[in-house]
Amino acid sequence: MYSNLLKQLGIELSPELLELAFTHRSFAYETGISTTNERLEFLGDSVLGLIVTEELYVKYPDLDESRLSPLRSGIVNMRALADIARTLELGKYIRLGKGEEVTNGRDKNSLLADALEALIGAIYLECGFEKSTTVVRQLIKETLDSAMSKGAGLDGKTALQELLAAQGKGSPEYQVSETGPDHDKSFTAVALVAGAAIAEGSGKSKREAEQSAARTALEILSLLEP
Known part of the structure; x- marks a missing residue:
């Protein structure tokens, strides 16, 4: 089920961890299971933030904090993350409750962004920080280039x-x-x-x-x- 995704990312992850990364709380609530992707999302958010911050720090040594901060926001904001998730077709993997399903939850920016962060958390747990950095850098490359061209490095x-x-x-x-x-x-x-x-x-x-x-x-x- 996840073979195409893993091929795109160039990694191997256990199906159990991937399933957890894509388990939305609406699915857990309706099915009575006790685990959701929220803990992985919490972890992935921190991993993503550190990798993006380091990438900007190294790549743009002439930018001060006042320009680096909004540039980072231009990359890790919900809409940008959701767009990256769409390129990976993450929507089709998310396990949703019926309520979210009928309201087009698979294409909601918030759910897609959360799923991407949870996926990054899963990659970090199984593959470590070095591999996570390689994957995240590849995922954000176009977003970073676009953000710079649109002036996202400015306030x-x-x-x-x-x-x-x-x-x-x-x-x-x-x-x-x-x-x-x-x-x-x-x-x-x-x-x-x-x-x-x-x-x-x-x-x-x-x-x-x-x-x-x-x-x-x-x-x-x-x-x-x-």
């Missing part, structure tokens, strides 16, 4: 503020909404310019969502400049 909110000031359009505003339980919230931010919605961003914190929305708005408005 999006500051850059958008400066662009609007130069255009005489005042200051941007942000409308933020949140979904999910307290321990697993997802945030969506809409960037408004002169009261008009320009772009939307998502993340696992209010700041991350606002930065994502600001960077997208910046990209859109930059294209409209004469």
